[in-house]
Amino acid sequence: MKIATFNVNGIGSRLPVLLRWLAEFKPDIACLQELKAPQEKFPVAAIAEAGYRAIWHGQKSFNGVAILARGIDPVERRRALPGDPEDLHSRYIEAQVGEVLVGCLYLPNGNPAPGPKFDYKLRWLDRFAKHAGDLLANGASVILAGDYNVIPTELDVYKPESWVDDALFRPEVRQAFADILASGWTDALRKVHPQARIYTFWDYFRNHWQRDAGLRIDHLLLSPALAARLVAAGVDREVRGWEKASDHAPTWVEIAGA
DNA sequence: ATGTCAGGTCATACCTGA
Secondary structure, eight states, X not given: OEEEEEEOSOTTTTHHHHHHHHHHHOOSEEEEEOOOSOGGGSOHHXXXXXXXXXXXXXXXXXXXXEEEEETSOXXXXXXXXXXXXXXXXXXXXXXXXXXXXXXXXXOOOOOSSSSHHHHHHHHHHHHHHHXXXXXXXXXXXXXXXXXXXXXXXXXXXXXXXXXXXXTTTOHHHHHHHHHHHHTTOEEHHHHHOSSOOOOSBOOSSTTTTTTTOOBOOEEEEEOHHHHTTEEEEEEOGGGGGSTTOOSBOOEEEEESOO
């Protein structure tokens, strides 16, 4: 079973890229972020035509997350992170998909740091860590996949020194991510490729894609029950080179059985 | 500071968010 995460950067203008990726790479489950579309503008018919059923949480202008599953209904469990009813950003959705519980997240970018946006990122990370801990408690097969906006280590950025003041690489943020891993979650890409330089995002500035000046910020975290069945993980890099590409590439894991 | 996208609006030129 292949489970992927893909920050599409606008599902409206990026629909041809999304449909081509689904057709060519055929993930069983796909977590999408940055729909940048209100709830009623989600292209449910085109996605159904491609063979996927979906749940989504849209928002005007920015944010927005979705879970797609091929030939099976995602059964929604929640459409917000617990802990702050006043947080109205569409950044988290969770569903049971067959035997796997799937959490799809779009963690706040947090720039500029310091500032209120960075404070919001740290609060969101704290709420996420608590929820991740709750999900671990019952031993279920859980995956938390999405755009974390976290560069975990120096191996995950083309030029660490130019990112030291960025909200994606600040020590508090890296520590929060490391604490989540230490609590029992497995960073699937890093588990399969311990030393490799792997990027999932190349911004549109300064020919970063052409220079392979990227970041690894899209992550798939596995609970112990799923980590035990991890057989492969990777990035569909070529998608970043397609016409009208998102600035992120789809990132995936292969789980044995099912 | 720069750079390039998408989506939005006191709309065909700027704003935010990334």
